[in-house]
Amino acid sequence: MDVPEGSKWCPDCGSVKSLAEFARTKARAGGYHSYCLICHNARGKETKDRLYGGSREYHLRRRYGIDGAVVAELLAEQGGVCAICGADDPQHVDHDHRTGWVRGILCFNCNGGLGQFRDDPDLLAAAITYLKGTTWRRALIHPGVYRISSPARGRLPSRSS
Known part of the structure; x- marks a missing residue:
């Protein structure tokens, strides 16, 4: 040819x-x-x-050393919801990047959040401190009267907030 x-x-x-x-x-x-x-x-x-019976099974075995039955078992132990926020039908396997151990099944947002914080408890604690210190809160002044305040800043929230 x-x-x-x-x-x-x-x-x-x-x-x-x-x-x-x-x-x-x-x-x-x-x-x-x-x-x-x-x-x-x-x-x-x-x-x-x-x-392997499909692409998902292949990736579960290759990445985490588990199969769909283990994922189903973990999900059943969690009550069928995300291990962090409780959202229905989580699909993402969470694992410790240092040890490789599977920790649980999470929703997309919780899994991505842990990844963005590099699984670092100190960074997550700092983020919690930040949110608690700067989030605008409604404080009850008098029955039916609220003041919007922030403990760390004196600016009002933007109109789009």
Whole structure:
């Protein structure tokens, strides 16, 4: 088969495609995978489905060393809600980045929040102190009369607050 310059033949789909349609790799002398991106991705999906029962199972085993049954068990222990905020149907596995141990199942926001604070209890405590010290509060002055105040700042909240 005559393959023009800048192209490659894919043995799965049997067609000649431009090199841009093949994934790059340092593992092969030519610098490109044997199969085009579409066939390469289809082969990967088929393998995950065949060996692990799906992409989620594959990632759970690869990243955390657990399977869907362990996730279901953890979720049942938590009452089917996020371990932090109690939101329904959490989907994210939380783990300690130093030890790799799975801690629980969290909602997207709680999992992301812990990640943003780098799992550091001191940073989280500082954030709590900050919120308690600067959050605007309604203080009851007289029955039915409230004053909006902040213990740390004397500015009024913006109109958009």
